[in-house]
Amino acid sequence: MHTPDGFLHPWMAALFIIASIGVLAFGTRKIRGTVTPRQTQLFGMVTASIFAAQMLNWPLPGGVSAHFVGGALAAIVLGPHLGALSVALVVAVQALVFGDGGVLALGANVWNMAIVQVYGGYAVYRVVSEYNETGAIVLAGWASITLAALSAGIQLGLSPAFGSELISVVTVMAGGHAVLGVGEALLTLLGVHLVARFDAADAESVEGGVVA
Amino acid sequence: MSTERHTTDGWDGQALAGLGALVVAAPVFAWAAAQVGYAEPLDVAAEMTGASASALSLHAGLFPDYTVPGLDPYVGTFVSALVGTLLCLGVALRIGSALE
Numbered sequence: 001m002h003t004p005d006g007f008l009h010p011w012m013a014a015l016f017i018i019a020s021i022g023v024l025a026f027g028t029r030k031i032r033g034t035v036t037p038r039q040t041q042l043f044g045m046v047t048a049s050i051f052a053a054q055m056l057n058w059p060l061p062g063g064v065s066a067h068f069v070g071g072a073l074a075a076i077v078l079g080p081h082l083g084a085l086s087v088a089l090v091v092a093v094q095a096l097v098f099g100d101g102g103v104l105a106l107g108a109n110v111w112n113m114a115i116v117q118v119y120g121g122y123a124v125y126r127v128v129s130e131y132n133e134t135g136a137i138v139l140a141g142w143a144s145i146t147l148a149a150l151s152a153g154i155q156l157g158l159s160p161a162f163g164s165e166l167i168s169v170v171t172v173m174a175g176g177h178a179v180l181g182v183g184e185a186l187l188t189l190l191g192v193h194l195v196a197r198f199d200a201a202d203a204e205s206v207e208g209g210v211v212a
Numbered sequence: 213m214s215t216e217r218h219t220t221d222g223w224d225g226q227a228l229a230g231l232g233a234l235v236v237a238a239p240v241f242a243w244a245a246a247q248v249g250y251a252e253p254l255d256v257a258a259e260m261t262g263a264s265a266s267a268l269s270l271h272a273g274l275f276p277d278y279t280v281p282g283l284d285p286y287v288g289t290f291v292s293a294l295v296g297t298l299l300c301l302g303v304a305l306r307i308g309s310a311l312e
Contacts, residue, residue, distance in 0.1 A: 001252065001253075001254055002254075003254070004267045004268065004269070005267070005268040005269070005270045005271075006266045006267045006268035007258070007263060007266060007267060028311070031311055032311050033311070033312070034311075035308055035311040035312045036312065037312060039308065040305060040308030040309055040311075040312060041224075041305075041308075043304050043305070043307070043308040044300075044301045044302075044304040044305040044308060045227045045231070045301070046304075047300045047301065047303075047304035048231055048297045048298070048300045048301035048304065049227075049230070049231060049234065050300075051296050051297050051300040052231055052234035052235055052238070052293060052296075052297045053234055055234070055235075055238040055241070055242075055278065055289070055292075055293045055296070056234065056237055056238060056241040057241055057242070057245045057250065058241070059244055059245050059247075059248035059250050065245055065248075065250035065251070065252060066252070082308075082311075085307065086304065089300060089303060089304055089307070090300055093296055093299055093300055093303070094296070095271075095273075096271070096273060097273045097274055097275060097295070097296065097299065098273045098274075098275050098276070098277065098278050098292060098296065099269065099271060099272040099273035099275075099276045099277060100273075100277070100278070102268070102270060102271075103270055103271045104270065149253065152254070153257070156254075156257065156263070159263075161261075161263040161266035162257065162258070162261040162263045163261045163262065163263070165261050168257070168260065168261065169257045169261065172253050172256055172257040172260065173253050173254065173257055175253075176252075176253030176256065177253055180253070194230070
């Protein structure tokens with residue numbers, strides 16, 4: 001889902017650079033001064049894990065591949081604002097250090113994967129978790145990557161490089177990721193449970209240590 | 213206090229071990245993907261509409277496409293995974309500290 005340079009019209013690339021900076025700046029202002037050392041540790045671990053997990057391309061039948069993106073995981077574990085910063089950092093490192101995703105398209109890639117995916121996944125999680133926690137995590141994982149792909153599909157489908165074939169491109173992007181999203185959903189569930197298990201064990205022991 | 217220090221280190225130890233496992237797995241997955249031959253939906257859409265020719269590489273980065281120039285591709289993937297993971301961890305910890 002990492003859009004390279006040359007695919008987007010320059011005005012669209014510029015628009016999403018501005019929009020992404022604006023949303024990330026807003027989120028940063030909301031959480032400044034409220035992050036605990038424990039959250040900082042978790043922020044580091046989740047961000048590094050998302051980068052490493054995105055290195056794992058899973059070959060699937062039919063000649064397609066998928067990799068975990070992690071937006072819903074970041075949102076559920078870190079909250080939406082810190083989660084968006086986490087995925088934005090991963091996307092920026094991928095573009096600037098590894099040439100994965102264009103530098104001019106960085107704003108659009110951050111918008112799709114760090115903003116649409118994280119905030120979209122978090123919204124789904126918040127709504128569904130009122131009824132079922134596990135279902136909320138799974139649905140958030142699936143919906144987050146599908147929404148991100150839909151966003152990318154609209155950007156690309158409106159671009160002259162893609163012949164402005166909006167419907168076709170959106171169908172391939174959103175439809176393809178809706179199927180691949182099953183893996184994202186299951187890995188999100190696994191990730192949340194792993195973090196919760198480690199975090200719960202740590203919290204209990206720390207409490208014991210403090211009391212002692 | 214010693215218990216807190218010990219358990220925090222324990223959490224870190226398990227999490228770091230998990231990170232290490234992901235890094236070690238990266239070249240294995242790269243090999244598997246190369247054997248199968250794959251494309252992401254974005255590649256499919258670009259091929260379908262003829263957009264592939266429009267792709268530009270304005271900035272290849274220090275480790276182009278997760279390789280290290282001059283190194284075996286799979287060793288390069290491992291090095292890239294290690295460098296990227298540590299870089300993300302370090303920068304995130306700095307950002308998190310700044311937000312406390």
